[in-house]
Amino acid sequence: MQNVTTISEVRQILHEVRRSGKSIGCVPTMGALHEGHLSLIEVAVEQSDFVVVTIFVNPTQFAPHEDLSKYPRPLERDLKLCTEAGASLVFHPSAEEMYAKDSQISVTVGSLADCWEGASRPDHFDGVATVVTKLFNVVQPDLAFFGAKDYQQQSIIRAMCRDLDIPVKIVTCPTIREESGLALSSRNVYLSDQEREIAVHISQALLRARERYADAEWSLEQLRKTLRQELNETGGLELDYATIVDPTTLEEVLEKQNTMVALIAARVGTTRLIDNMELSLKS
């Protein structure tokens, strides 16, 4: 596995890869890899000939009060995991390599960034869209792999490729869960054993919503209400939002449609957790 820190090295290596006719898959990450990331790399290895993992803790997607400097950066461990998962190249640039000092041109997301996670993190998704555009322009992959866990993020990346005509196919991979149902997240390490038991209620509520959704007896309004009620009644859990939205527009939907997504964000102790599940009508 190659291990590269500069844009020019990446370009040089990938130029040869592309010339040889190989397809290129890209897995953008902020490092601190867990099983969820590794599953993305494994899918990428299945679907493309040459897999580039990017590891970059992107400053422009952190708000001033969010602690960029404390974000974990276990590089040696990450590199080892990438090798084991079958990545061909890891690109882990410095912030200076990625952003010119007087950098000023960026990608701006519209209303898709105002709701849900964007509501509490105003510039977050503009930062994500900008860095992913840059990474795509450096790597020029055929395919790029994102986790369904960050549902709004993958919706925005898809809209970005459509609206800016970026020629990359976005593949959204299923959320990886613990046996309990808890969605894997870098933030789970902050949970105590007791908080972990409380957090499990989030995935359980989603699973129940999924079962009920297919039942014609349940209206969407009832479903939302019940989802919120169950989580509001869970001790030790503070609900931020629980809703059912259109997978593309992320707008709350009023009438059942073939595919919808239930989104939840909640705080357990001091840790904010998000999770989601697709709801499909029985065909």
Next chain:
Amino acid sequence: MQNVTTISEVRQILHEVRRSGKSIGCVPTMGALHEGHLSLIEVAVEQSDFVVVTIFVNPTQFAPHEDLSKYPRPLERDLKLCTEAGASLVFHPSAEEMYAKDSQISVTVGSLADCWEGASRPDHFDGVATVVTKLFNVVQPDLAFFGAKDYQQQSIIRAMCRDLDIPVKIVTCPTIREESGLALSSRNVYLSDQEREIAVHISQALLRARERYADAEWSLEQLRKTLRQELNETGGLELDYATIVDPTTLEEVLEKQNTMVALIAARVGTTRLIDNMELSLKS
């Protein structure tokens, strides 16, 4: 010459061109081609194997009060001129082909878009940056050719390629002038014979500034002052700005440096004209 209106056709054709090892040059235009555009195509033909001219009157760079619908669209004539100039392909999409109805993700220019031309057209350069990003993502050229006449535009496109890591080399081609010195512009057709004579003062003032710049006797402050004074004294011409700036930051410069640019915008009758000239110290 191929003549194409859909993104998928362009991609299909250029995929083959790229596979054959040919370099691709792109000349983005809004059509209504004049000698200035044709000189860009000719330089593109010299420097690349396959030249794509795009003709698209981009709605997002027009303000609501600017008359998008009245912008000239002499397509048959433009196609003929592109053929004669040696273009390989013309891409002239509809607005519907370029923008999804619910399109919401765009490119935003920072302070480079606030000054000079941007001051009177607040969203103009965001619209330009967005459409050029899109066209670059469709055509994926090796080289792209812009006129020095729209100096701020080419500075912004260069900054955009740097800040978004767009792998396209920007080539800025010299302004084409009438024998009188008047810079070619689509807007010159609006000038009466008398206005045309007045307009010539703009390029004459720039030429004088260039001569004086090389003269150690002239300070930058004197130079700016004289430039403004001469144009303010020209009857029938209403000066908007006349200044000397850094070619990259477009900020007014206080001390002479190797390369600088004199920028002028002025109204002659109802027609707003811009022109510029690089000033270089004698080496």
